Amino acid sequence: MIDKQLLLDSCHDFEINLPESAPDKLDTYAQLLVEWNEKMNLTAITEPREIVLKHFVDSLLLLKAVELPEGASLIDVGTGAGFPSMPVKIAREDLKVTMLDSLQKRLTFLKEVNDKLGLDCTFIHSRAEDGGKQKTLREKFDFATARAVANLRDLAEYCLPYVKVGGYFVSLKGPDVEEEIKESKNAIATMGGKVEKVLQFTLPDESGRSIVLIKKISQTPPQFPRTAAKMAKKPII
Known part of the structure; x- marks a missing residue:
């Protein structure tokens, strides 16, 4: 289904090394994604070239942005259709990957992908x-990640509580992230985090991406995270 050469060339351009089995496994993942998408809303992106660039390569940039030690634990908060964590797991099967989502149907899909590909991901049905x-x-x-449209201020409150002190929250965002980082500075600090660096990438289709690395430098106070309603009513500004 997917253009495996496009996948390999794009990863090569970013100096991302894939194991020999990865292209076939990502192809199976893409097929299942399109098949299941006819039954439930998983993604608006179903064209094979776009799946490669906007889902797979985009997700795999996480491996370029941060060094994940052998056997590190990673939780994908609000994983949706499995991005970025499923492509990352396919590329690095040594990682201990947990996918958390509030919708059981999405997790059922991801379990099928997991089983078909012989992976060992953990799935948790829960609100963040x-x-x-x-x-x-x-x-x-060790790491939490999210590729979400939510504001970084809210994502910090959702994701940093999962991270050990010394670990990282890795947020995958669009190209214009500077204002969002400024607005979320107090929330990140309140959760025990500190922005360490921001990396900018341009995908082969010319779309921009930012990856924000937030280090957990102290424990998150016990009253956090709050509910979405409380976060909306009283944002940390």
């Missing part, structure tokens, strides 16, 4: 703000 307060999940991960 509920999972962040569970003892089994709170401050248990």
Whole structure:
């Protein structure tokens, strides 16, 4: 289905190394994504070239942005159709990947992908703000990630509670992120985080991407994360 050469060439351009099995596994993932998308709304992107660039290469930029140690634990908060965590897991099967989402149907799809590809991902059905307060999940991960349209201020409150002190929240955003970072500075600090660096990338289709690396430097206070309604009513500004 997908153009595997386009995938390999694009990853080569970003100096992202894929294991030999990855192109075939990503092809199977793409086929399942399109098939399941006819039954439920997983993605607006279904054209093979766009899947390669806007889903797969975009997700794999995480490996370019941050060094993930062998066997590191990573949670994808609000994983949706599995981006960025499923392509990252396919490229780095040594990672301990957990995918959290509030919609069970999405997790059912991801479990099928996981089983078909012989992976060992963990799946958690939960709202982000509920999972962040569970003892089994709170401050248990080396890395948290989200590729979400939500504001970085809210994402910091959702995601940083999952990260161990010394770990990172890796936020995948669009090209214009500077204003968002300024607006979220106090929220990030309140959650125990600090923006370490921002990396900018341009995909082969000329669309821009930013990856914000936020280091967890202290524990998140116990009252966070709050519910979405409370976050909207009283944002940390």
